[in-house]
Each structure stands twice: as structure tokens, then as C-alpha cells.
Amino acid sequence: MKAFVLSGYGGADKAALQDVARPEPGPGEVLVRVAAAGLNPVDFKTREGMLKVVQRYPLPTVMGNELAGTVEACGAGAGRFAVGQRVFARVGKERMGAFAEYAVVAEEHLAAIPEELDFVQAAAVPLAGLTALQALRDELGVGPGFRVLITGGAGGVGTFAIQIAKALGAHVVTTASPRGRELVESLGADEVVDYTRYKFEDVIEPVDGAFDLIGGETLSRAFGIVKRGGRVVSVAGMPEPRTARLDLGRGFGLAALFWVASFTFRMQARKAGVDYRYLFMHPSGAELAELAAMASEGKLRPVIDSTFPFDRIGEAMAVLEAGHAKGKIVVTMEGR
Numbered sequence: 001m002k003a004f005v006l007s008g009y010g011g012a013d014k015a016a017l018q019d020v021a022r023p024e025p026g027p028g029e030v031l032v033r034v035a036a037a038g039l040n041p042v043d044f045k046t047r048e049g050m051l052k053v054v055q056r057y058p059l060p061t062v063m064g065n066e067l068a069g070t071v072e073a074c075g076a077g078a079g080r081f082a083v084g085q086r087v088f089a090r091v092g093k094e095r096m097g098a099f100a101e102y103a104v105v106a107e108e109h110l111a112a113i114p115e116e117l118d119f120v121q122a123a124a125v126p127l128a129g130l131t132a133l134q135a136l137r138d139e140l141g142v143g144p145g146f147r148v149l150i151t152g153g154a155g156g157v158g159t160f161a162i163q164i165a166k167a168l169g170a171h172v173v174t175t176a177s178p179r180g181r182e183l184v185e186s187l188g189a190d191e192v193v194d195y196t197r198y199k200f201e202d203v204i205e206p207v208d209g210a211f212d213l214i215g216g217e218t219l220s221r222a223f224g225i226v227k228r229g230g231r232v233v234s235v236a237g238m239p240e241p242r243t244a245r246l247d248l249g250r251g252f253g254l255a256a257l258f259w260v261a262s263f264t265f266r267m268q269a270r271k272a273g274v275d276y277r278y279l280f281m282h283p284s285g286a287e288l289a290e291l292a293a294m295a296s297e298g299k300l301r302p303v304i305d306s307t308f309p310f311d312r313i314g315e316a317m318a319v320l321e322a323g324h325a326k327g328k329i330v331v332t333m334e335g336r
Contacts, residue, residue: 003062003100004313009049012314015063023097023104025075030107032087034069036123036307037098039320039329040156046096053257054239054248054280055093064098066090067105068113068122078107086113090126090283099313101333111288114296121295124302124328125160129291131235131281132161132211137168139233139277140209144169149200149225152213153189154180156328157235159303161211162187167299173204175218180326183303201225212236220268228273238262239278247280303327309334 005018025031042065045051068088071081081087089109097103113122136142148165152158153174165172166188173191176184181192193200201221208230210222215236222232240262244255262278269276294300305325308316313331320329 001101002310003097004064004310005060006047006057006063007060009047009052009059011048012317015047015314015317017311017313018060020062020100022102025073025078025104027076028078028107029075029104030071030078030081030087030110031073031075032067032069032089032103032105032110033072034067034098034101034103034333035119036068036330036332037064038066038123038125038127039316039331040065040127041320042127044317044321053254057096062097062100062103064091064096064100064103065093066123066126067098067103068119069103072102074107080107081110081112086119086122087111088113088122088126088288089285090130090281090288092283099310099331101310106283107285109283109285109288111285111292114292116295116298117292117302120304120307120330120332121302123330124156124304125291125295125300126283126288127281128157128328129160129164129300129302130284130287131157131279132164133287133291134281135211135233135235135279136161136165136170139279140211140231142168142170142209146170146209147205147207148172149204149207149210149222150174150189150213151200151210151218151222152176153184153187153192154326155213156305156325157213159183159187159327160300161213162189163300164294165211167294173200173207175200175214183326187301187303209233219265223265223269223272223274223276226272226274231275231277232269233277233279234265235279235281237265237276237278239280240266240276243278243280247282305329307332
């Protein structure tokens with residue numbers, strides 16, 4: 001089968017399409033015939049070796065973190081999904097493998113695709129959608145009347161975050177360029193700050209919490225706009241000590257490294273009287289089924305920036321790395 005294989009850490013030349021053996025499902029696993037796969041910043045960060053301290057893969061390895069397709073075969077003990085059923089998943093972090101014609105996925109990470117979504121739309125949901133759900137509901141406690149700031153609302157995670165926050169009853173403030181304003185407003189954003197002209201802290205009222213998708217100086221400024229006692233959750237800043245234990249199941253060594261790496265952000269948060277939390281999302285078929293239900297109810301609409309055939313995945317990665325996509329980039333398998 002064809003697969004996008006990482007042969008070493010570095011630039012774009014370290015990953016390429018290759019012929020590899022089709023995987024076979026083990027106990028509790030499902031073999032999925034992939035119809036479409038979503039691209040995410042974690043893909044090129046993995047290729048560049050930026051995440052080796054968190055997850056080091058034996059090379060060569062097949063890349064890709066989310067997919068949609070049909071069940072091809074089930075391993076021993078895997079009986080929740082029938083052969084031919086449409087499914088989607090954020091695959092296990094320890095394996096990857098979504099950028100291939102076939103992929104093995106733990107059954108617990110799979111969910112059925114709702115009728116309202118085609119394969120391309122479904123492939124765009126798992127990683128970004130679960131990230132937004134876990135950050136907003138579980139980490140920020142977003143609910144009715146909650147004022148939340150979402151930085152970078154027109155991006156892959158941001159487009160899901162706006163819709164999920166609105167479904168939870170929040171008042172959503174987001175940042176976007178003039179090109180992205182119409183998009184985020186169509187998704188339900190209540191206030192939109194043009195980041196090319198204004199700093200959000202100069203034009204909005206304090207918020208109960210913030211979901212940072214930008215990092216750097218934008219994250220630093222977010223601490224000052226959150227009410228004292230609130231929290232800022234980021235997927236773009238620096239991991240902090242709790243990340244090692246809560247998200248990665250690791251011990252003191254990695255926690256100590258994260259303590260040093262996140263020191264500046266944690267001190268900025270402390271000075272502002274808020275909590276700082278960095279989130280590594282976790283795969284969950286049960287939570288993905290919740291997102292599927294939201295799509296069925298018309299509360300969640302995947303935003304697709306562009307699609308590429310699988311044989312042009314290198315071009316798709318280049319567009320992703322350029323950082324200007326509005327919504328998600330998806331690759332499709334021919335005839336599926």
C-alpha cells in the first residue's frame with residue numbers, strides 16, 4: 001500500500017510516499033481503509049523532531065494523526081464496528097499511521113461517522129475537534145454565560161472551538177484577520193478583534209477564561225485580559241509540569257524539563273492572578289461520538305480550507321506549514 005513515511009527528523013525531504021506492507025489489526029484493533037486524512041501542525045512538528053522529548057518514534061514510520069474511512073477488518077475482541085461501516089478517529093499518539101491507504105486503530109479511539117458528514121468533513125474533525133472540546137469543557141469549564149477569548153479563531157482548532165463554545169452556551173470573543181472575519185462570524189463568534197489593527201486587551205472587556213492557539217507574545221497578553229482566578233489554556237505555548245503527569249503519564253524528569261521551559265509564562269500568569277495550563281489532547285472515541293452528535297444536530301460544521309489527492313500530500317504539507325489556512329487541510333484517497 002502507499003503511505004507517507006517519515007525516514008528521519010528534519011525538513012520536508014525527510015518524509016515521502018513509499019510502498020509499505022499493509023498493517024494487520026491486533027486484539028482490540030480495527031483495520032480501516034482510509035478515505036481521507038486531516039493535516040495538523042503536529043504533523044510537521046513531528047517531522048522536524050520538535051516533539052521527540054514527548055514521543056520518539058522508531059524510524060521509518062508512517063505519519064498522520066487523524067482519518068476517516070471504512071472498517072476493513074477487526075482484530076480479536078473488537079466487535080463494536082461492522083466491516084464496511086464508516087468510521088473516523090484520532091489515532092493513538094504512540095503509533096500515528098493515518099497517512100496511508102490502510103491504518104490500524106484502537107477500537108476505543110473510533111466513532112461512527114454521522115450521515116451529515118462526508119469523508120473529507122469527517123477527517124477534519126478528530127484532532128482539532130477533540131482538542132477544542134477538552135480545552136473548553138474540561139479545562140476551562142465553559143458553560144452558559146462564560147466569556148471566553150479564543151485567539152486565532154479562523155484556524156483549524158479555532159473554527160471548532162468557536163462552535164463548541166457556542167454550543168456550551170458561552171459568549172465568544174475571538175481574533176482574526178480581515179480575511180477571516182466573515183468566517184468566524186458565520187460560526188457564531190460574538191465579538192471579533194482584527195489582530196492586524198488592534199490588541200485585544202485594548203478593545204474588549206475582561207473574560208472568564210482564554211483558549212490560546214497562537215502562543216508567544218499573544219499568550220503573554222492573554223494573561224492580562226482574564227479575570228483574576230481564571231485560567232488560560234494553550235496548545236501553542238510551552239508545556240508546564242502538570243502536562244507531563246496529566247496528559248502524558250510521565251514522571252518527575254519530564255515535569256522538571258517543562259517547569260524550566262514554561263517558567264516565563266507561569267510567572268506572567270501568577271503576576272496576573274490566573275492559572276496557566278498547557279494541553280496535550282488525548283484520543284477518545286466516546287468524545288468523538290459527542291462531536292458526531294453535535295454535527296448531526298447542526299451545531300458543528302467542519303471548515304475545509306482545501307483538499308489534495310494523496311499523491312500531492314507533500315504540497316498539502318507545504319500549505320499547512322505556511323500557516324495561512326482557514327479551517328482544515330485534508331488529503332483524499334482516489335476513488336474513496
